[in-house]
Amino acid sequence: MAKGSLPQKQEKKKEVGSQLVSPQMFQRVNLPAAMHLFEWKYESQINNEKKNDNMEKFMRVHQALPGSHFNSLLLNRYKTGNHYVGWHADNETLYGPTPEISSVSFGCECHFLLKKRNTNNEPPTKRPKNNEGTYCTHKCCFTLKHGSLLVMRGNTQRDWLHSVPKRAKANSARINLTFRRVIM
Ligand SMILES: O=C(O)CCC(=O)C(=O)O
């Protein structure tokens, strides 16, 4: 993967939805600029595959998620375990009322936390323990490993907040690509 393609600058604040969360390194790119990132993935995972042109690689991503039509990509780089993203929803109007956000993780694994938005004056939910794959009523936690694909659809952004906490035992960087569809 070309180093120049990754976000190198530490951002002070990132505005996500209606909240400010801080800070991982991030960069928004258009799809053509991101094509070589997929090349890295395919070359490392499918060694004997003939090199196809970049459009075919994008078609493969869409084949993994039939019905999806992504046109925007956000690259997140978590250079150390101290990089994180706080609680937020990706509910900007440019993604429409029911955003589909799909992300692929590379490198060091992390926890991905979800908690239900507080609608009934309930006490704030505490950070969940790692109960991978187990849904609680109000909170859940998944481990995102190298190559994990996470999909958020429907009313997820309306009803839930998500975050990626600091990684105490991080031994390498983490890169996350989030695919989105901008509708306006
Ligand atoms: O790094 C991740 O897995 C999530 C990043 C995220 O939530 C975002 O970019 O909005």
Ligand SMILES: [Fe+2]
């Ligand atoms: Fe997000």
